[in-house]
Amino acid sequence: MRVPGGIVQPPAPHAGERADADGRAPESAAAHGLEPLRAGDPELYGLVAREHRRQNATLAMDDASGVAGAAVLACGGSPLANTPAGCGVAGAVERIAVLRARLAFAARYASVRPASGSAARELVLSILLRPGDVVLAPEADGFPSSPPGTVTVACGAGADGRIDGEAVRRLALEHRPRVIVCGASAHPRATDFAAFRRIADEAGAFLLADISPVAALVAAGEHPSPIDHAHFTITRTRGQLPGPRGGLVLMGRDHDAPAPVGEGTLSGAIERTASLASPEGPDLAAIAAAASMLAAAASAGFHEAARRATAGARALAAGLASRGWALVTGGTDTHLVAVDLSARGLAGAVAERALEECGMRVSRCRVPGDGRSPAAASGVRLGTHGLALRGMGPAEMARCAELVDMVLAAVRPVDDDAYELCPAVAAMARDEVAALCARFPIPGWSADWPPEVVSIAPPRATAPVDPFSLPAGDAA
Incomplete structure (x- = not known):
């Protein structure tokens, strides 16, 4: 049912449905799920605990650095993972996610069914392309x-x-x-979607905008939106957006344009093809997690974080440039900063590993005129949005520029894959990173969770505790 404001209200429980005795079924299923994991499968629990602490103690400065919050994680591990298509609240969950995606991006149509960003792209291309057709796509995007x-x-x-x-x-x-596909993962400048649409119209082409690298900025109004310029807009829901693994297909004014084959509209063709692509139904837990993230993306706090991200990127770029590092395009309009390492004789792969050794995660990337292979590359790209979500702003990004410079200046490359790093510099950088992360923990995450970290031991001869075993006396 709908309530004032157009918000979808989940249906009332059917006869026979009930919550736990205290009415807190979701909490018993999701929030307490780690306790049986800790008790029954300590090896796996130890890995989860180790990864939790690694993420909290790492400066995630890559381009896909959004971290899913507690509410998103709870949805992903909720009873919705057990819900078949068409049962219970399945339809209501999907309608809520669709509505929130449309509101977040001012779209007239949205599909939340793709399981990833690449699946969203394949979905769009499947209704447009026929044998012999040509796709014009960014070279730097690693287009499949x-x-x-x-x-x-x-x-x-x-x-x-x-x-x-x-x-x-x-x-x-x-x-x-x-x-024509527009949107490049390593490009730190705003994309002129209107210009791409004019080119597409002149060439008689459909325009597909992939905003995965800047989706959060688009939602917050910190980057131009392609929704009413591109025929189709796609994005993944994780990475720059702090959500689960998944994808979105969004449409604006072209949603009711005629489909290229058969009858109906472009949005109708997407809807039909999405349903056929997943006959067993969508992953409702992932869709609920995406809906939770999209609600957060409409909040004032999220928009403020996007503003911090762009301001922080400018401070990061200025700090690196002042220390002699060459910036691709000379600066940034977004949360991304791309650094050309060619003049320093460093491969992007070496810089990526050296910084990760010190607790800073970045991504290697190719640069204009790059003579190295994509695996080695000659550049790195850094993103500020994940750190902005933790509350860091321009002052902290200026400090991050100092840390990046300190580490990379102390690297002696052996080749495009191996390097030597001064131990004293590495230790100093790790201490600085740890202090910065402690000041700005991931929102909603407890820095001291879990209370007990189980050491990772070799596989045991005995199997983990059977979660389906009945307590004594409960067997039929």
Whole structure:
């Protein structure tokens, strides 16, 4: 049912349904699930505990650094994981997620069924492409191999690292692609979606915008939105967005445009194909987790974090540039900063590992004119949004620039894969990182959880405790 304001209200319990005696069934299922794991399977519990502490003690400065909060994790581990399609509150959960996705991105249509960002992209391409069609996609995006019988033409950035709109237009008019994809994971500048739409219209192509690298900024109004420029907008729900593994397909003014094949509309074609792609039904626990994240994305606190992220990225870029590090495009419009390491003789893979050794996680990336393989690369990209969600702002990002410089300046590369790092510098950096993380813990996470960390031992001869065993006297 609907209530004033258009919010979907879950249906009342059916006859025969009941909560636990104290009315707290979700808590008994999700919040206390770790206790039987600790008691019955200490090896696995120890790994979960170790990862919890690693995340809390790491400066996640990669481009996909959003951390799912406690409410999102609770939804993912809730009884919804057991709910078959069409049963119980399944329809209400999906409707809530769809409504929140539309509100968060000002979209007229949303599908929350894709299991990942790549699944969302495949869903869109499946209704558009036919054998012999051409896709024009960013070279830096690592665009996957074309669907069978189609061809992908790469459109890269210019020598300065910026998207060359005129070069994209020339390629589009030359190859007449069926689909143009815009959005690049390593690009630190805002994308001109309106310009891409003009090119797509001139070439007779559909425009697909992948906003996964900047989805949180788009939702918060800190980056231009493609919703009414692109025919289709896709994003993953984890990474820059602090949600579960999943994907979204969003549409604006083109949602009711005619479908390319058969009858109906573009949004109708997505809806039908999404249903056929998952005949067993969607993952309701993941969709609920995404709905929880999307509600948070509409909050004032989330929008403030996005503003801190862009301001922090500018401070991070300025701090690195002042220490002589070359920045791709010379700066940033987003939460991303891309650093060209070529002049320092460092491979991106070496820089990534050295920084991770000191508690800072970044991502290697290719840079304009890169002579190294994608596995080694000649650059790294750093993102500030995950740290902004922890409350860090420009002052902390300026300090992070000092830490990055301190570590990378002390690295002596052996080759594109191996390096030596001064132990004293590494220890000093780890101490600084630990202090910064302690000042800004992940919101909603307890820094001292779990109270007991089980050591990781070799596999035991005995199996973990059987969670389905009945207490003595309960057997039939």
